[in-house]
Amino acid sequence: MTSTRHRSRKEFLQKTPSDGLEELRLAFHARLQSDRVHFATLSAALARAEESPGWIFQDLQFRAHKIRGGAAIFEIAAVEAAAFALEQAAICAVQSNANNTDVRVWASLEALVSLMGALDADAAPAQLPGPDHLLNTGAAKSLER
Amino acid sequence: MQSNNHAGKFARGGPGFDDAALPGPREAHERCRILVVDDDALVRARLAALLRASQFEVESADSAEDALRIMATTRCQVLLTDWLMPDMDGLSLCRNVRANSSDRYVYVLMLTIRSGREDLLAGLAAGADDYVVKGAPVEEILARVEVARRITHFGQALRSSKHENGRDSLIDPLTGAHNMRYLMKYLPRELERSRRYGHPLAVLSCDVDGFKQINDRYGRDAGNESLRAFVACAESCIRKDCDWLARVSGDEFMIVLPETKVHGAKRVAQRLREALASFPVVTKAGPVAFTVSVGMTAVEPKHERDGASKLEDVLRAADRGLYASKRRGGDHATAATVSGTRAAARGAQTGSKYDIH
Numbered sequence: 001m002t003s004t005r006h007r008s009r010k011e012f013l014q015k016t017p018s019d020g021l022e023e024l025r026l027a028f029h030a031r032l033q034s035d036r037v038h039f040a041t042l043s044a045a046l047a048r049a050e051e052s053p054g055w056i057f058q059d060l061q062f063r064a065h066k067i068r069g070g071a072a073i074f075e076i077a078a079v080e081a082a083a084f085a086l087e088q089a090a091i092c093a094v095q096s097n098a099n100n101t102d103v104r105v106w107a108s109l110e111a112l113v114s115l116m117g118a119l120d121a122d123a124a125p126a127q128l129p130g131p132d133h134l135l136n137t138g139a140a141k142s143l144e145r
Numbered sequence: 146m147q148s149n150n151h152a153g154k155f156a157r158g159g160p161g162f163d164d165a166a167l168p169g170p171r172e173a174h175e176r177c178r179i180l181v182v183d184d185d186a187l188v189r190a191r192l193a194a195l196l197r198a199s200q201f202e203v204e205s206a207d208s209a210e211d212a213l214r215i216m217a218t219t220r221c222q223v224l225l226t227d228w229l230m231p232d233m234d235g236l237s238l239c240r241n242v243r244a245n246s247s248d249r250y251v252y253v254l255m256l257t258i259r260s261g262r263e264d265l266l267a268g269l270a271a272g273a274d275d276y277v278v279k280g281a282p283v284e285e286i287l288a289r290v291e292v293a294r295r296i297t298h299f300g301q302a303l304r305s306s307k308h309e310n311g312r313d314s315l316i317d318p319l320t321g322a323h324n325m326r327y328l329m330k331y332l333p334r335e336l337e338r339s340r341r342y343g344h345p346l347a348v349l350s351c352d353v354d355g356f357k358q359i360n361d362r363y364g365r366d367a368g369n370e371s372l373r374a375f376v377a378c379a380e381s382c383i384r385k386d387c388d389w390l391a392r393v394s395g396d397e398f399m400i401v402l403p404e405t406k407v408h409g410a411k412r413v414a415q416r417l418r419e420a421l422a423s424f425p426v427v428t429k430a431g432p433v434a435f436t437v438s439v440g441m442t443a444v445e446p447k448h449e450r451d452g453a454s455k456l457e458d459v460l461r462a463a464d465r466g467l468y469a470s471k472r473r474g475g476d477h478a479t480a481a482t483v484s485g486t487r488a489a490a491r492g493a494q495t496g497s498k499y500d501i502h
Contacts (some may be wrong), residue, residue, distance in 0.1 A: 020190075020194045021191065021194055023196075024191050024194065027187055028187050028191075028246050031187065040198070042385055065229060065258065066185060068258050068279075069185060069188060069227070069229075069257070069258040069279050070185055070187060070188055072258055072278075072279035072280030073188045073191055073192070073279055073280075074187075074191065075280075075283075078281060084258075
C-alpha cells in the first residue's frame with residue numbers, strides 16, 4: 001500500500017483512485033478540514049471560557065483522540081502525532097483544572113490546526129481567536145512562534 | 146430378514162443426538178467472518194475494505210451495543226474492536242463477549258490508538274486475544290487477523306473432532322446402536338424426566354437366545370450379522386425419535402420406551418419376538434434363525450410410594466424379568482416390578498410375579 005504521509009490534498013486529487021481505499025482517504029482528508037473548522041470554533045469558546053473550560057478540554061481530548069485514531073489508520077503520521085500532543089495536553093489540563101490560558105493546550109491546538117490546514121492547500125487559514133488578555137502572556141508568545 | 150450394517154448410518158432415536166444443535170464438521174469449512182467495531186465510519190470502512198480484499202467476510206458495527214446485537218444473530222469468528230467508543234467501550238464489549246461465550250469461541254482483537262503498556266494489559270485482561278495499536282503497518286494488522294483466522298479455524302476443527310468423538314463414544318461400532326455409556330448417561334435422565342412429570346417409562350432387557358451356538362455354528366461374522374439384524378428389527382418395532390436401544394454387552398440390549406406403561410412394553414416385546422421369528426437372518430454362512438428373551442419393567446411415578454425409582458432398581462428389575470424368561474427356555478417376555486413400588490409390594494404380598502408370558 002502506498003504511504004500517504006505528508007501528502008497534500010492536491011497530490012491526493014491527482015492520484016486516480018484505483019479502489020475504494022483512495023476514496024476513503026479523500027473522505028478522511030475532507031473530514032479533517034471539517035474538524036479544523038470545529039477546532040477553530042472550540043478555540044473561540046476556550047478563549048471566552050475563563051471560568052470553567054473543563055468541558056472544552058474534554059471535547060478537545062475526544063476529538064483529538066478520534067483524529068489520532070483515524071490518522072493512524074490512514075497513515076498520516078504527522079497528524080497522528082499532533083493529535084496525540086493535543087490529546088495529552090487536554091488530559092493534563094482536565095486533571096490539573098487548568099484555566100483557558102493553558103499554554104500546552106494552545107500550542108498543541110495551534111500545531112494541529114496548522115498541520116490540518118497544510119493538508120488542504122486551497123483551504124483558508126484557520127483563525128484561532130486567542131483571548132485578548134493572552135496577548136501579553138507567555139502562551140501568546142508561544143503561539144506566535 | 147436381510148442383515149443390514151447400520152454402523153455409522155445412525156438414525157438412532159434418543160436424546161443427545163440432535164445434529165443441528167451441535168457444531169459439526171461443516172463449521173470447520175465456514176469462511177472466517179470478522180466483525181469490525183469502531184464508532185468512526187471511515188475507519189470502519191477502511192478496515193472492512195482491507196479485510197474484504199484479504200478474502201474475509203466482514204460485518205461492521207458503529208457501537209459495542211450494535212456489535213452485541215449482530216453477534217446475537219450472526220456467527221462471527223473474529224471481533225476486531227476499537228477501545229474508546231461512546232457508551233460501552235471496547236473493554237466492556239470484550240467482557241460481554243467473554244461472559245456470554247458459548248461453545249463457539251470468538252477471537253477478540255483490539256485495534257486501538259492507546260499504546261501504553263497498561264492499556265495493553267487492560268485489554269488482554271478484559272478478554273482480548275490480541276492487541277494492535279492503530280498506526281501499525283497494514284501488513285501487521287492483516288497478519289494478526291490471519292493469526293486469528295488460523296486459531297479460530299483450529300478451534301473449529303477441534304470442536305468438530307470433539308463432536309465426532311463424542312458421537313463415537315456413545316455408539317456401538319458393530320451394530321450402530323447406542324452403547325452402554327449412552328445407556329448410563331441418558332437412562333438416568335429419562336428416569337428423572339419420568340419422575341418430574343409423572344410419566345411412565347418402560348425398559349426392556351433383551352438377550353439373543355443361543356448366540357454362542359450361532360457363533361460356533363456359523364462363525365463370528367454370521368453372529369455379528371445376526372446382532373446387526375436384531376438391532377434393525379428392534380428399531381422397526383419401536384417409535385423413531387422417542388424410543389431407543391443400546392447394546393450393553395455381547396448379545397444383550399436394553400430398549401428404553403419413554404411414556405410407556407408395562408402393557409405397552411409387552412406389546413413391543415411381542416412385536417419384536419414375532420418379527421424375529423418371521424424371517425431368518427440371511428448371512429454369508431446361510432440363513433440364521435434365532436429368538437430373543439425379554440425382561441421388562443416399567444416405572445409409573447404417579448403410582449409409586451416414594452415417586453422415585455433408582456436406576457439400579459430399574460435395570461435389576463428388567464434383568465430379573467430376563468432371567469425368568471431364560472429359565473423358561475428362552476423366547477419369552479417377562480415383566481418384573483421395580484423394588485420399592487406399590488406393584489412390587491403387591492407382588493411380595495401375593496408371592497406372584499407381576500406378569501409372565
